[in-house]
Amino acid sequence: MQHSSLPAKRRCVLICQHRSCTRQGSAEVLAAFQAMVPAGVMATASGCMGQCASGPTVRIMPDGEWYCRIQRSDVETIVKEHLEGDRPVRNLLHPRFHPLEEA
Template identity: 45%
Template sequence: MQRQVLVCQHRTCKKDGSANVLKVFQAEPIPNVTMSACGCLGLCGSGPIVVVLPDNIYYWHVQPKEVTQLVEKHLLNGQPVCTMMHPRLHPDPSQFLS
């Protein structure tokens, strides 16, 4: 399955370090996954925001040191990281556990 990782690079997310988050993602190339900058995702104040498509999973307050966990668990093993999911968009992250 082709996945896409979007990292918001709009004003607030950028101020919160999203450029470094994107750099770490891009430093770990993964087959069938593209990693790109994107504009505002409408969740200002929750950033840096990372979205994994087509899974439609929104991660909030992502820090560079957490990227490896997202890569290993979600992108390579298909298990979303429930503790990092945006609670307003994913009020019951347990539905993603298998």
């Protein structure tokens, strides 16, 4: 089976646009996702996700992955690895929701 010819999985990328995330650059993160997401993926602003101390917060649905402290420079990696490659970016995942496994 050729994976490269398969359409991207339908997903929604939620990018918090509440006060503390906005102060940390979430508007630029939202714009970058909107410019880069593959077909079938929607990137949209969200209200507060309750993770104010670790923003900007990005959540990928329906996958359920939470990313924290995301900057514009992280967006291309998330798009290529997670949205196109179906592999969450471990080092950017929120540790509260995705604790690192012991090696």
